[in-house]
Amino acid sequence: xxxxxxxxILDSVCAALTTESRKQIFKTSAQFENRxxxxxxxxxxxxxxxxxFKPHPQAFPDIAVGSFGVEVKFTLNDTWRSVANSVLETNRxxxxxxxxxxxxxxxxxxxxxxxxxxxxxxxxxxxxxxxxEVELFANRSLFALMGVTYDDFRSLPMEExxxxxxxxxxxxxxxxxxxxWLEDTPDAEHALPIQARLYTSLSTKEKTxxxxxxxxxxxxxxxxxxxxxxxxxxxxxxxxxxxxxxHQARDLFSAGSVANPDNDDDGGIYIERALKLVESxxxxxxxxxxxxxxxxxxxxxxxxEERISRWLVKADLIASGWVPxxxxxxx
Numbered sequence: 001x002x003x004x005x006x007x008x009i010l011d012s013v014c015a016a017l018t019t020e021s022r023k024q025i026f027k028t029s030a031q032f033e034n035r036x037x038x039x040x041x042x043x044x045x046x047x048x049x050x051x052x053f054k055p056h057p058q059a060f061p062d063i064a065v066g067s068f069g070v071e072v073k074f075t076l077n078d079t080w081r082s083v084a085n086s087v088l089e090t091n092r093x094x095x096x097x098x099x100x101x102x103x104x105x106x107x108x109x110x111x112x113x114x115x116x117x118x119x120x121x122x123x124x125x126x127x128x129x130x131x132x133e134v135e136l137f138a139n140r141s142l143f144a145l146m147g148v149t150y151d152d153f154r155s156l157p158m159e160e161x162x163x164x165x166x167x168x169x170x171x172x173x174x175x176x177x178x179x180x181w182l183e184d185t186p187d188a189e190h191a192l193p194i195q196a197r198l199y200t201s202l203s204t205k206e207k208t209x210x211x212x213x214x215x216x217x218x219x220x221x222x223x224x225x226x227x228x229x230x231x232x233x234x235x236x237x238x239x240x241x242x243x244x245x246x247h248q249a250r251d252l253f254s255a256g257s258v259a260n261p262d263n264d265d266d267g268g269i270y271i272e273r274a275l276k277l278v279e280s281x282x283x284x285x286x287x288x289x290x291x292x293x294x295x296x297x298x299x300x301x302x303x304x305e306e307r308i309s310r311w312l313v314k315a316d317l318i319a320s321g322w323v324p325x326x327x328x329x330x331x
Contacts, residue, residue: 001049001066003068007114009040009043010070010102010114011114013039013040013043014113016043017035017104018110021106021111026104026106027076027304028291028303029291029292031301033072033074036062037051037062040063056091058090059091060085060093061099068097068098069096069099069117070100070102070114071084072102072103072104073101073104073134074103074104074291075104075107075290076107076291077107078107080103080105080113080137081122081134081135082133082134082290083125083132083133083292084121084133085131086130086131087131087158089154092154100114100116100117101115101134102114103115103136113136117150118149119138120134120141121142121150122140123142124142124169196243196244197244197245198247199244209281210238210242211253212278212281212282212284213237213285215278216286217237217289217294218231218233218234218237221234222275222315222320223318224320231250231252231253233297234246234249269322272322272324272328275328276328279328288304294307308329312325313325
């Protein structure tokens, strides 16, 4: 099969999936990826080409078709941009020589399109490990900006990759921004520069939005006040996804200024009161945040409309002295 032949197949696959999505949108990344695999298999209609329907969960790319590969991305938002695979590509499928991106955009007018993977990588951001960020129809790829081809970059040891990434990041700094990174060593998985901001310097609106996102992803915040490390995931989420440094985790949910802004004498459990104040923002975040975040932080894919109820189940299991489902999200 030639490159041209495979790209024609991708045209057919994306057209079929676009038609399906406009009748009923796909709700999770797992559902969409499975359907991409099925339609690709049906369109190929070639018994000599095998597609693995039970791949390793961290395999890259998601689907291998001989020497061609398909990395599947999905969003419920009206955007062609998404966080993608790890820079490390630890579980790279070595038989794949050329990678394509198939992107399902369910926001706005639902549509599924494909693009060349190398041309679609536009940025690097942090998670638990450095990850590429992709965008279909981008004007210029990250690799062009770094002056290295994707094939050359992926073959480099991690410390060499990070030198390219640091140079790229320094060139993008705005006035007042600083790079943040860990040690420049081969085993430093978090060795990724970001433009750091202090939580205390953010606007009230942005603080509220970030508290809502963090609370949703990290139900551990409802643990007993005596629990150690209850805010660790929250602080790391703010740092690795938003470049926001919070010196005092208490500032997020337990401080009186957050849980009791009216300075009344009603008492109560401060974390409960703080969460009540961001219920609407948490509902909004549940509907808009990428499914990949819930897979990463919760270990499961959950449809947007079920995320609040699932959060309550998790919170009820770990809360001490109160039952979140009996006081939160009652309306």
